[in-house]
Structure formats: structure tokens, C-alpha cells
Amino acid sequence: QKEVEQNSGPLSVPEGAIASLNCTYSDRGSQSFFWYRQYSGKSPELIMFIYSNGDKEDGRFTAQLNKASQYVSLLIRDSQPSDSATYLCAVHTNAGKSTFGDGTTLTVKP
Amino acid sequence: KAGVTQTPRYLIKTRGQQVTLSCSPISGHRSVSWYQQTPGQGLQFLFEYFSETQRNKGNFPGRFSGRQFSNSRSEMNVSTLELGDSALYLCASSLAVGGDGTEAFFGQGTRLTVV
Numbered sequence: 001q002k003e004v005e006q007n008s009g010p011l012s013v014p015e016g017a018i019a020s021l022n023c024t025y026s027d028r029g030s031q032s033f034f035w036y037r038q039y040s041g042k043s044p045e046l047i048m049f050i051y052s053n054g055d056k057e058d059g060r061f062t063a064q065l066n067k068a069s070q071y072v073s074l075l076i077r078d079s080q081p082s083d084s085a086t087y088l089c090a091v092h093t094n095a096g097k098s099t100f101g102d103g104t105t106l107t108v109k110p
Numbered sequence: 111k112a113g114v115t116q117t118p119r120y121l122i123k124t125r126g127q128q129v130t131l132s133c134s135p136i137s138g139h140r141s142v143s144w145y146q147q148t149p150g151q152g153l154q155f156l157f158e159y160f161s162e163t164q165r166n167k168g169n170f171p172g173r174f175s176g177r178q179f180s181n182s183r184s185e186m187n188v189s190t191l192e193l194g195d196s197a198l199y200l201c202a203s204s205l206a207v208g209g210d211g212t213e214a215f216f217g218q219g220t221r222l223t224v225v
Contacts, residue, residue: 032212043200043216044153088153092212097166098143102152 001026004091006101014109019076021104023089026070032092033065033072037085038103044088048074079108112137114203114217122223128189131220135182135203141165142184143214144176147198156199159184191224198222 004025013019021035032051036044050056050063050072062075072091076083086103115134123129135142144156155168159178178184182203188195198221202214 034213036216043198043219046213046215049213090214097158098155098212098214100145100153100155 002101003027003099004089004101006087006089006104008102008104010105010107012107012109013079015079015081017079017108019079019083019106019108021074021076021087021089021106023072023074023091023101024070025072025089025091025099027091027093027099028067028070029093030067030070030091033063034090034092034098035061035063035072035074036088036090036100037083038088039085047087076106079106081108081110084108114201114215116199116201116217116220118220119218120221120223122225123191125191125193125224127191128187129191129222131186131188131199131201131222133184133186133201133203133217135184135201136215139203139205139215140182141204141206141212141214142178142182143202143204144184144186145200145202146170147200147219148196153200156186188222193224196222196224 034049035047038044048063050065056063060077064073088103089101092098141160143158146154158166162178176186198219200219201217204214
């Protein structure tokens with residue numbers, strides 16, 4: 001079992017819809033959770049981070065964390081074609097190690 | 111504020127050679143992590159340095175090594191290059207290694223091609 005698992009996709013949604021990206025992790029000692037967006041040929045860029053159970057909203061993005069279920073998700077509202085990218089989930093333990101999922105490729109169709 | 115700077119951006123090396131990659135973190139960031147990214151393997155953690163000490167290491171052979179200097183700049187070295195080492199090598203800096211401030215900011219990467 002991988003330490004961080006994401007649906008590889010591709011996930012395709014129409015413009016204006018909500019895109020839902022999911023991530024599960026195995027290490028219960030994980031404390032910090034991150035979502036990165038990576039456009040083809042570019043390096044990952046941080047979208048959001050979340051430390052506490054519940055929801056965290058930033059503009060069109062909402063991160064949701066459920067530590068009991070070892071689950072973190074990213075919702076993108078009003079999806080735009082410019083949101084088309086690979087989304088990477090990263091989990092950081094207090095031991096200082098970050099583990100990335102393999103990413104979910106999102107395509108937003110106009 | 112300047113971002114994470116990696117040099118060189120592109121590199122072509124021959125099998126058996128060695129290579130050194132450099133990473134300058136965001137000013138004030140003391141943690142530097144290195145990752146290898148390939149199409150088949152995704153983003154793989156190499157190692158992390160904080161205050162000149164290696165704190166974590168991924169599952170890579172001893173040919174991969176690194177160090178961090180007192181100004182937080184870091185270098186990664188790969189010796190006896192193999193074709194399979196061809197990848198995008200990414201450096202990320204963060205303020206801390208635990209708790210708040212662990213969000214990482216990536217450099218543009220060094221694209222290494224081994225021929």
C-alpha cells in the first residue's frame with residue numbers, strides 16, 4: 001500500500017462544475033496536508049495547506065481533512081479551463097518527512 | 111521576495127559521470143528538500159536538510175548525496191550516473207520541519223538527461 005494514494009484520473013469536468021480530488025494516507029502521525037498544482041513542464045505550486053480537521057476555504061478552493069478516516073480532499077468550485085493540471089496531495093509527518101501522491105490529472109472542458 | 115533558485119536548469123551527462131545540482135532556498139527558509147520526478151514514478155523524496163543536518167532520507171542508493179551550507183543553500187550530488195537517473199530534480203524550501211511553516215515552495219527544477 002502506498003503511503004499517499006490519489007485517484008490517477010484523468011478526471012474530466014465541464015467548465016463551471018465542481019471538481020473533487022481525493023487523497024488517503026496511511027501514517028496516522030501525519031500532521032500537515034498540502035495540495036499542489038502542477039502544470040505540464042512546470043514545477044509544483046502550493047495551492048492550500050490544512051492542519052486541522054474540517055474545511056478550509058480559499059477563494060474557489062476548499063480543502064477538507066478528516067484525520068480519523070485519514071482522508072483529505074480538494075474541491076474546486078466554478079472550475080475553469082486554466083485549472084486543468086495535475087494535482088498533487090502531500091502529507092507531512094512531525095518527523096519531518098513529506099510524501100507525495102502520484103497526482104490526479106484534471107481536465108476542465110470549455 | 112525571491113523564490114527558490116535551482117541551477118543549472120538543464121544538464122546532459124554521460125553514463126558514469128557525476129553531477130552536482132544547486133538549490134538556493136527562499137530567504138529565511140532553513141529546510142531544503144530534494145525530489146526526483148519521473149513520468150513513471152511520480153515525485154520521489156530524496157532527502158531533507160535543516161540547519162546543515164540531513165534529517166530525512168528517501169529510498170535512494172548511496173550514489174545520491176547532498177549537503178547544506180550555513181547560508182541554507184543546498185547541493186545534491188549523483189555519482190556514477192545511470193540512464194535511469196534521467197529525471198527532473200526538484201528542490202523545495204520551507205520555513206520549518208514540523209508544525210506550522212512546513213508548506214514547501216518549489217524551484218523550477220533541473221532537468222537531467224543521462225546519455
